[in-house]
Amino acid sequence: MKISIIGVGLIGGSMALKLRQKNIASFIYGIDHNKQHISDALDLKIIDVEANLEQGIKDSDLIILAIPVDATRKLLPSVLDLISDHQTVMDAGSTKAGIVGAVKDHPKRSRFVAFHPMWGTENNGPKSAIADSFAGKAGVICNKEESADDALETVEKVVNALDMHMIYMNAEDHDIHTAYISHISHITSYALANTVLEKEREEETIFQLASSGFSSTVRLAKSHPEMWVPIFKQNKENVLDVLNEHISQLRKFKSALEKENYEYLEELITNANRIRGILR
Amino acid sequence: MKISIIGVGLIGGSMALKLRQKNIASFIYGIDHNKQHISDALDLKIIDVEANLEQGIKDSDLIILAIPVDATRKLLPSVLDLISDHQTVMDAGSTKAGIVGAVKDHPKRSRFVAFHPMWGTENNGPKSAIADSFAGKAGVICNKEESADDALETVEKVVNALDMHMIYMNAEDHDIHTAYISHISHITSYALANTVLEKEREEETIFQLASSGFSSTVRLAKSHPEMWVPIFKQNKENVLDVLNEHISQLRKFKSALEKENYEYLEELITNANRIRGILR
Numbered sequence: 001m002k003i004s005i006i007g008v009g010l011i012g013g014s015m016a017l018k019l020r021q022k023n024i025a026s027f028i029y030g031i032d033h034n035k036q037h038i039s040d041a042l043d044l045k046i047i048d049v050e051a052n053l054e055q056g057i058k059d060s061d062l063i064i065l066a067i068p069v070d071a072t073r074k075l076l077p078s079v080l081d082l083i084s085d086h087q088t089v090m091d092a093g094s095t096k097a098g099i100v101g102a103v104k105d106h107p108k109r110s111r112f113v114a115f116h117p118m119w120g121t122e123n124n125g126p127k128s129a130i131a132d133s134f135a136g137k138a139g140v141i142c143n144k145e146e147s148a149d150d151a152l153e154t155v156e157k158v159v160n161a162l163d164m165h166m167i168y169m170n171a172e173d174h175d176i177h178t179a180y181i182s183h184i185s186h187i188t189s190y191a192l193a194n195t196v197l198e199k200e201r202e203e204e205t206i207f208q209l210a211s212s213g214f215s216s217t218v219r220l221a222k223s224h225p226e227m228w229v230p231i232f233k234q235n236k237e238n239v240l241d242v243l244n245e246h247i248s249q250l251r252k253f254k255s256a257l258e259k260e261n262y263e264y265l266e267e268l269i270t271n272a273n274r275i276r277g278i279l280r
Numbered sequence: 281m282k283i284s285i286i287g288v289g290l291i292g293g294s295m296a297l298k299l300r301q302k303n304i305a306s307f308i309y310g311i312d313h314n315k316q317h318i319s320d321a322l323d324l325k326i327i328d329v330e331a332n333l334e335q336g337i338k339d340s341d342l343i344i345l346a347i348p349v350d351a352t353r354k355l356l357p358s359v360l361d362l363i364s365d366h367q368t369v370m371d372a373g374s375t376k377a378g379i380v381g382a383v384k385d386h387p388k389r390s391r392f393v394a395f396h397p398m399w400g401t402e403n404n405g406p407k408s409a410i411a412d413s414f415a416g417k418a419g420v421i422c423n424k425e426e427s428a429d430d431a432l433e434t435v436e437k438v439v440n441a442l443d444m445h446m447i448y449m450n451a452e453d454h455d456i457h458t459a460y461i462s463h464i465s466h467i468t469s470y471a472l473a474n475t476v477l478e479k480e481r482e483e484e485t486i487f488q489l490a491s492s493g494f495s496s497t498v499r500l501a502k503s504h505p506e507m508w509v510p511i512f513k514q515n516k517e518n519v520l521d522v523l524n525e526h527i528s529q530l531r532k533f534k535s536a537l538e539k540e541n542y543e544y545l546e547e548l549i550t551n552a553n554r555i556r557g558i559l560r
Contacts, residue, residue: 272470
């Protein structure tokens with residue numbers, strides 16, 4: 001089928017590569033304000049041609065929005081305005097309630113499928129795109145009952161082609177779970193980077209001493225604000241809830257150390273070790 | 281040379297593998313209370329024979345302590361009691377001030393070289409040992425002026441054989457820097473695991489939704505308390521200092537969200553992004 005990718009960055013680019021590899025995409029329009037991204041995406045054969053929104057949408061069976069969640073929320077109604085009943089629209093945003101809320105009463109709501117692939121890196125742009133990146137990860141489809149059967153089938157075909165395991169969830173639950181499992185990780189990583197940058201004034205020392213453990217916990221702190229501020233904004237209540245819990249968990253470690261209560265410290269660590277049984 | 285490894289776990293085992301590969305070790309004695317580790321280390325040809333402390337030390341040119349830092353602090357004086365002036369002792373502990381303090385006035389102090397390889401994983405035991413694990417990482421030698429020249433040369437030869445880049449530092453500075461760069465990462469990761477386990481009661485959901493980002497920030501939470509409680513204990517003041525800073529950095533994110541001050545949130549993230557220029 002013919003596909004329009006709105007936002008040919010890390011996610012849009014990776015999807016394009018895989019969908020072409022799997023012969024799902026026969027032709028790909030690239031739509032992006034960022035001319036460098038368009039040019040890179042053309043060089044890397046991620047897209048076939050650049051298009052503007054109207055041109056691309058007009059000739060596409062599937063339109064994929066892979067832009068920051070605030071931009072998706074804003075643009076999605078206009079995209080739905082432009083399509084016919086034979087076309088399908090999907091997004092790839094990390095928050096879902098705001099996005100499905102924005103088109104709740106749109107006459108073309110049923111042509112839209114709300115999607116979130118549980119994969120990303122700290123990098124952006126089509127040069128960071130990797131065809132096999134989604135394999136084995138969760139592909140979450142939200143509020144599927146609000147989508148038309150054939151639109152849902154199209155998106156399920158895409159998710160299968162990305163080699164993801166499909167999960168269905170309502171948008172509110174999705175946003176609660178991702179606050180715990182994804183969004184808080186980014187905040188702790190940003191705050192950890194800021195802590196180290198604040199305390200360790202000699203950047204050379206950070207560079208020289210950085211162990212694999214530090215690099216792994218601080219990796220997400222390289223993620224860009226253009227993507228993450230809108231996510232935190234749209235998922236504010238859930239993120240605050242889990243952030244409060246996280247601060248209180250850190251205070252337990254602080255208290256155990258201050259009181260030299262090493263049995264309690266061991267208990268806290270042993271409890272954390274339970275994650276070993278869940279994430280292999 | 282002949283080497284005794286006291287503690288044939290992840291670190292001791294990895295050192296043994298590499299030192300044998302590089303023909304630095306001609307014979308390796310393994311000393312460990314854990315009989316399973318001894319048996320695994322024999323199977324994996326990490327050690328040549330099991331020995332008790334007296335046997336191993338008697339016949340070794342180099343004795344490597346690769347056990348938790350509290351055990352090192354306790355055992356090191358007895359090891360020094362047993363050696364002659366031709367033998368060298370090194371450790372591999374993640375804290376240094378307490379360990380060098382414990383042998384400060386020992387008559388054989390100069391035969392000891394305080395060492396910390398900036399590498400580790402969340403796993404333990406000889407089965408997790410990897411010969412090439414240390415390559416490119418920092419190998420920190422502390423208070424080198426307290427070691428005899430020939431003892432220092434022996435350890436430098438070992439550090440070079442591990443393909444590490446050597447850094448010299450005094451023990452107090454080492455403990456400050458590692459609190460920032462390594463120890464706090466473990467606390468944030470433990471606290472993150474506890475947060476998620478507290479909030480997300482459905483373990484199946486964590487497993488299904490876990491993204492690469494979450495897995496990477498929470499990886500260190502699998503690390504064992506036997507190793508980490510003693511590290512936090514010995515580096516209590518520095519760890520508390522950086523933990524306080526970390527909690528106050530998290531509060532800034534909390535405040536930005538609560539006040540819906542998204543310019544400030546962006547500023548915090550942009551500042552954290554500076555880590556990109558330091559850690560590639």
